[in-house]
Amino acid sequence: MTRIAVFASGRGSNFEALAAAAREGRVPARIALLLSDREDAGALDVAARFGIEAVALKPAGRRGALDADWEAACLAACRRAGAEWICLAGFMRILGPALLDAYRDRVMNIHPSLLPSFPGLDAQRQAWEHGVRVSGCTVHLVDAGVDTGPIVAQRAVSAEGVGSADALAARILEAEHTLYAEALERLLAGGWRRDGRRLVFTPSPEGRS
Structure with missing residues (x-):
């Protein structure tokens, strides 16, 4: 079954909809990771309710700016989780070349x-x-x-x-x-x-x- 990482910055309503679809078998995938750039994101609570591994990685730079170290940490987290696809769900950061090259045509x-x-x-x-x-x-x-x-x-x-x-x-x-x-x-x-x-x-x- 395809393993998915979801990136979310906010309350996580789209993440919750995806998690429910995966749990109910409407999507042939397992959400293996929830990654947020905010430690107070509601999406982290959603992940806890669904029993999904979650990690909060706060970038050092301002929102909208690329942060190579942060992106490398995100990529490492995705690889540890075995994620094959990434779904952005209200994620308010721009992804740079490290993630986009590693997941070419597999980021939604x-x-x-x-x-x-x-x-x-x-x-x-x-x-x-x-x-x-x-x-x-x-x-x-x-x-x-x-x-x-x-x-x-x-x-x-x-x-x-x-x-x-x-x-x-x-x-x-x-x-x-x-x-x-x-x-x-x-x-x-x-x-x-x-x-x-x-x-x-x-x-x-x-x-x-």
């Missing part, structure tokens, strides 16, 4: 917008302030850019009648909790390849690429 992220629209921070607020009628979430492979990797799956969410950015974020988060597990299952099943910025599934589900 979920972002609360329909990429390529509204990358980066506060995507839900960006979407709400632009008055979008439809928003959603995207699961993508991670590359050296910010929310620029190949798209694995997307789910649209209506923004009609939403009265605030927080309300839109809550609506999107509900979709995230199901989409991430579905996208992970899809990649672990194999039968896909990269074609430039696109992922092509062969044979593609329901005849689509």
